[in-house]
Amino acid sequence: MDNAVQLTGLSQPEMISFVETMGEPAYRGRQLFAALQHRRLRSFDEITDLPKDLRARLNEMAKAATLKIESQYTSGDGTRRYLMKTHDGLPVETVFIPEERRDTICFSSQSGCPLQCTFCLTAQLGLLRSLTAGEIVEQIHIALNNAYGTGVKTPRGTNLVAMGAGEPLLNLDQLLKALRVMADPQGLHIVPNRVTVSTAGVVPRILDLAKTSDRPHLAISLAAATDELRNELMPINKRWPPEDLLSACKVFEKTLKPGERLTFEYVMLDGVNDSDEQARQLANLLNRHDIRSKVNLIPHNPADPLPYRPSSDQTVERFKNILESKGIHTYVRRPRGRDIFAACGQLAARQTTLSNRIESSLVGANN
């Protein structure tokens, strides 16, 4: 990108400072912030309440939007997956999941991912680069505009989950900046309490997050309760093994609000981590650390060329019962958007071609 300032990553005070450097009064900054963040407009020419000459100057020195939708897929269950491209041609994936009470948007924090979880397709891309705060915010704008129309008030609230491509805690500064921009009541007004960040277990950043007053909820991807198996499934474990990870979670627990629980995500891989014994090991690990938490069991989402299959429904149920018998709050997450490769661990910038349930279209106008 040229030297144009990417405005979607600016907070309202930063937007005001920016317009003041252009010789404009502060209220123009507030207008611009509301146009970009509340009405989700994606070009200066659409902001017709700004004077024409100001719009022309903005076009010369700033960008209202940088991501472009490359392709879009809609699942039979209503889930939508967007494959976007950054200004420098890197893939970014975002998933919109309509739900009865609130929609959920699963966004990416990095293009690709440096971690090498063996059950995840994104891992195969490696890290392309971390996303800027503006690129994180834009994913939400694009998903909402596509689902409801530009500037249209959403009929339901929105939850956000940082569970798309990338390890969010390896891009913590930009992530927190984006969340602060999105929390502004004059903008999207999605408060941190509506946001869950999922980590593979970057222990120092978990401790940093614990010190952050306006932090989102935290989920930890465990996938195994023993050192040996977790080393195999999630190599980050060699750096921060379960005991270190759980000790950091214990520190984080002190910051939990009433009613809030830490979430442990456990992907269920057939014949790999789903035995009765492994359920008991998981329960023992969590009980030993006695953390106010819950476990989400996530049936694996099969994707070639990953060498895993999902656990059967009966196995998942039995695993859940064992955890519950040991006092662990346990839930089974329903997979969404499997047919369009939109589910957890499946985001790898792939162009979906099969399945006549998929509506695939090149979108150019709305991005």
Ligand code: SF4
């Ligand atoms: S599961 Fe998450 S952290 Fe692990 S490789 Fe995939 S995107 Fe990265």
